[in-house]
Amino acid sequence: MLVLTRKKGESVVIGDQIVVEIVEIDGDQIRLGITAPKNIQIHRAEIYQAIQEENKEALTVSENFIKNIKKNSK
Structure with a gap:
């Protein structure tokens, strides 16, 4: 982890396209x-975690749904 000290109005540049400024x-x-860039998603960490959990849950539901369809079609 890189730890920096910045003052109001100062920035940090990440790569070539991301600028984080202290407002x-x-x-x-x-x-x-x-x-x-608009194609880069930016989330607070807790929101990102919630999205990941919902995606995992949706995947599990989808797998179970497919299994039930296969079982019922036999």
């Missing part, structure tokens, strides 16, 4: 502005 600092909260 505001208020006590222990920091507001970030992220500029990236």
Whole structure:
């Protein structure tokens, strides 16, 4: 993990296309502005985890559905 110190208005560049800027600092909260191509998805970590869990659940439901279809078609 890379740990950096930045002040309000300063940025970090990731690769050639992603810029993360410190927009505001208020006590222990920091507001970030992220500029990236539209094809790159950006999520808060907890949202990303929820999406991953829902995808796993949907896959399980789909596998069970297919198994039931195969069983019932015999």
